[in-house]
Amino acid sequence: MTSRPADALLLIDLQEAFFAGPALAEARTAVVTAVDSLAAAARGADVPIFLISTEHSRDRSTWTLSMLEDDEGFLFHGDPATDVIAELDTTGMTRLEKTRDSAWFGTDLLLRMHNLAVSRVVIAGVSTHACIAQTARDAYANNIRATIVEDAVADERPEHTRAVRDLLIGDRQADLADSAEVLERWAR
Numbered sequence: 402m403t404s405r406p407a408d409a410l411l412l413i414d415l416q417e418a419f420f421a422g423p424a425l426a427e428a429r430t431a432v433v434t435a436v437d438s439l440a441a442a443a444r445g446a447d448v449p450i451f452l453i454s455t456e457h458s459r460d461r462s463t464w465t466l467s468m469l470e471d472d473e474g475f476l477f478h479g480d481p482a483t484d485v486i487a488e489l490d491t492t493g494m495t496r497l498e499k500t501r502d503s504a505w506f507g508t509d510l511l512l513r514m515h516n517l518a519v520s521r522v523v524i525a526g527v528s529t530h531a532c533i534a535q536t537a538r539d540a541y542a543n544n545i546r547a548t549i550v551e552d553a554v555a556d557e558r559p560e561h562t563r564a565v566r567d568l569l570i571g572d573r574q575a576d577l578a579d580s581a582e583v584l585e586r587w588a589r
Contacts, residue, residue, distance in 0.1 A: 413526030
């Protein structure tokens with residue numbers, strides 16, 4: 402008898418700042434609805450949930466190259482824009498802060514996944530072309546499978562979403578599922 406792989410749910414950048422633009426503002430309700438159903442199912446199946454947000458220091462020490470070149474930082478620790486979106490139920494979620502697109506870079510996420518014997522991360526949040534894609538790629542680089550939940554992700558640049566997803570699938574770095582498929586898997 403084989404047991405199912407141990408999953409963890411990664412919720413990426415569900416912060417007020419990211420939903421300020423028109424494309425993500427329009428997708429907000431659908432993403433939150435899907436994420437809430439995933440989180441409730443994860444809680445019921447004892448799947449760990451990681452709420453991963455982006456925050457930077459005002460002293461420029463965590464800024465990306467483009468922020469340094471433009472001499473313009475954002476997502477500063479303590480600013481209201483870095484708050485998790487208000488309608489998200491964060492009960493039982495473990496918080497992690499990142500400073501780059503990947504949730505793996507400069508965090509202890511890999512250690513946590515190893516400690517929990519996680520072999521697959523289920524990824525939801527924003528933005529597909531950047532933080533979602535890079536987190537999936539780096540999961541693959543760390544020999545952890547990644548599933549992107551299509552109806553629980555959104556992008557401020559939707560014209561890039563299909564190309565990025567096709568590359569991730571073509572390179573076998575991630576697979577896709579909708580929230581109903583994930584809920585069914587966790588109900589077993």
